[in-house]
Amino acid sequence: MPIVHQPVEDDALFEPDPAVVRAARAGDSSAFEELVRAYQADVWRLCLHLVRNEALADDVTQDAFVRAFRFLKRYRGESKFSTWLFSIAHNCAVDEIRRAGRRRRTQELLHAQRPAEPQDPAASMEIRYAIESLPIDLRAPMLLIDIFGLPYREAGRILKLPEGTVKSRVHRARVSVAEMLEPKQKRANDEI
C-alpha cells in the first residue's frame, strides 16, 4: 500500500492514504510499517531539535511510534494524522526532557554544571546553538513553524496551545535567537 502524497494548502507535512491508516488501526503491521517509513524522518528531526541529542532522538522517536501504535485504535481522524503523530512525539520528547531535568538536578547537587559555549562557531553551529538554548516552550513552536513550515493552527493543535499563543511565542523565539546571534546589533537597537 503506497503512502499517497495529498498536499493540502499551506501544509508542509503530507498526509497518508486513509486506507493505510485504517489498515494499521486494524492491526496490519505492514501498514503501520508504511507509516513508520513515511514519517520517521520528520518525527526524528522534531525529536532531535527538542531533545538536542541524536541518540536520545533515536530513542524518543522509537518511543513515539511505539506509543502511536498502542494508541492508534483511539485515533478517530478528527485531526490530521501528521498532527496526531507529532503531538505524540512532542509529548514523548517533553517527558524525556523532564526526566533528563530531574536527573540533572540530582547531578547538580554534586557537581556544578555549565554547558560550554562554542569557541569558534561556524554560522550554522551558532544558529543551532542559539535555537537549542531556547526554553522548550519557545523552541517547540519555532521548530514547527520555521523548520517544518506548519501553519499556526496545526502547531497549536500539536502543542495544545491557542493560535495567538503560538504566534507570540514564535515571535519571542525569533527575537531571542536574534539577540543571541547579534549582540552588537541588539545593543545598537537598544540605544535607538
Add this chain to the structure above:
Amino acid sequence: MRSELRCDDVRVELSARLDGEIDARTEELVVEHLETCRECRAHEERLQRIRHSIRVQPSPRVPDLTRSIMDRVASRPVGRGFAWPQIRTAAIAAAATALIVLGASLPGSDAPPDTARAAEIVRSIKTAARTLTSYHATFTVTELGWHPDVLRRRFSSEVWWRAPEKFRLQVRDLTVYPNADWPHNDIDLIASPRRYRIEEPSTCPTAALPRCSVFQGVETRTIVDRQPFDGNSRLPTDIALPLETLSSAEGLEVVEPGTYLGRDVERVRLPVAVALPLLRSIQVGGDWRAFHLRDRVELWIDRATWFPLRFIVTAGSSSDRSLWAQRMGYVSDRPGAELLDVQATRFSESNDFDPALFRSRVEGAVLDGGFTAQAVPGDLAAGVAGLEPYRVGSVRSQTISTFATGMYFLKVTSDRDRVGSAADLIDGSVVKVGEGFGLYHPASERSARKIDLFTRRGRTTLETNLPRTQLLRIAAPMASGSVIPSKIDGVLRLTETHLARTKALVPSWMPEGFVRTSALMSTADRTVTITYQRPETSFAGIRITQTPLVRRLQPTAEQTIAIELDDVVARWSFERSELEWIDGNVYRAVATSGGDLATAVQIARSLR
C-alpha cells in the same frame, strides 16, 4: 502620526506576516505603522534575516529506525539499562561538565578459574539440551533496591515448556506496596508454535512511580501466524536449561559444589554481562530493576538434570558502579549487596500438561507474523545435524525450513532479496564457510546465533542455538559461491589494510572473551565503527566510533560526567553508556553497555 497599534503588537504581527498568518485588516494597520516607525522596520529586517537563517539550516542525516521500531512494536524490549545504544554514524559532540577523575582499575579474577570443570559443565548442558523435551518449575523471586520507596519485592513464578515451542510463564507480584497507586508486576506469557501472547503492566519509568502522566494499566500483545523460532518473540528457555548463558566456558568461575533441596549442585560465578540470557528469562516483560554489567551472578545448577535451581545477583564493587547506581536511583545498592535471588521450589521433567495451558486468545495489539505453513517436502524428511524436520513455510519473499530436537533448533531462511541492510554488517563478522564466505552473528537478544550467506540464488540465513562450530559445519555445503557484499547502504566493510589507512585507532586491550566482529566506514562522513563481541552469545557488545574532522563536542541535554583520560577530558553519557572525546581533530567514542564506564575507560586508554 503612528497607527493605533503599539510597537510591541506590531512586532508580533510582523513575525506572523512572514509566515503568512496575518489577516488583511491587521496587515493594513501594520503597513501604516511601518511607514512612520524606523525601529519596527529594522525589527522586520532582523526577523527576516533570522527566519531565513533558521530555514536554511543544514538538515541532519536521519537514521533509519524502521527495524528497531517494528521490533519494539512486535515485542517491547525488557528492562532498562542494557540497551545496546543505537548505531549512529554521525559524530556527536559534547561540552565538558563536572570533572571526575576515575581511577579505573578493573576487578580481575582473584584465582585462576578451573577451566576443565567449567568446560565439563558447559559440555554437560549441551548434551542435556538434546534430550530435554519438557519442563515445569516454580520459583520464588526476591528483588532488592527496585525503587527508593519499595526496596524489596517478592514474586512467585511458574514456567512450563514443551519442546520445541510451547512455553508458558506466569509471574505474580506478591509485594505489599505502600498504596494502591503502585502497579503490580504481574506477567503472563503464553506461546505456542503459531501464537505468542504477552500480558504485562504498562507503566511509566520506575523513577516516576507511583504517580506519572502516562497511561497505566495492563498491556497485551499478540503475535498471530508467528514464524517458527521468531526472533521478536524468543522463548526464554534458559530458565529451564542455561544453554545460551553457559554457551562458553570462558570467564566462568567454578566454586565449591554444594547441595540444594537435597540435591547435588554445581556452583558457577559469572558476570551479569554473560548471564543476561538467564536473567532475561525471569524478567520477561514487566518492570524490573537493572543490573550493572559487571555485577556478579552465582548460579546453582542441578548435577542430574542441569536445571538452574538458584541464582543470586550481587552488586559489583568497581569504582564507576556507585555513580551508575546513583544515576539509576538505586539508593540501597552497596558493593556485594544482594540484588536478586531466584530459587526453584519445585521442578520436574514431567510433560503431563493440560493442552489448554498453551492456548491463548487473540487480544490487545495484534501483529501478524505472516507465516504460512506448508507440508514438509520429502527431501527434508531426513533432518539436518540430527535435528528432526519441524515446520516449513513462507513469510513474504522468504521461505523458511526449521528443524528441532530437544531444546535445539535450526532455522534456514532463504530470501530472494539478495542484499541485506547495513545493520547486518554491523555486528556480523566475515567467516570462511566451506568454499565461500558468510557473515556470522553471535546469539543476541534479537536472535540466536546465525550466519548469512549471499549467493546468486539470494540470501540464506541459518539460525540456531547449536554451537558456533556446528553451525559453520552445517552451513558449509550451502556456502559455495557466497561472497559478502563490501558495501551496503553507504556503509563500507573495512579490511585490516583499509582500517590501517584510516585515522582510526585500534585498542590494545579488550575485556576477556571479546573478539573484533567488524570494522565499517560510513562513506558519508568517514566515520569508522569497530565492534567487539563474544563469539557464541553476546547480549552486550562494545563499539568504538571514530570520525575525522570533528573539532569539538557539542552541548547535550543528557546527564554526563567528565572523565580525565591522560591529557584530554572525555565525556561519559549515562544514557548511551558511551565515552567520547576529541583527539586532535578526530572524534572518538567507546560505547559499552549497562553503565560499564570502567571498561570504556580502560579501552579508551589502550587506544592512545
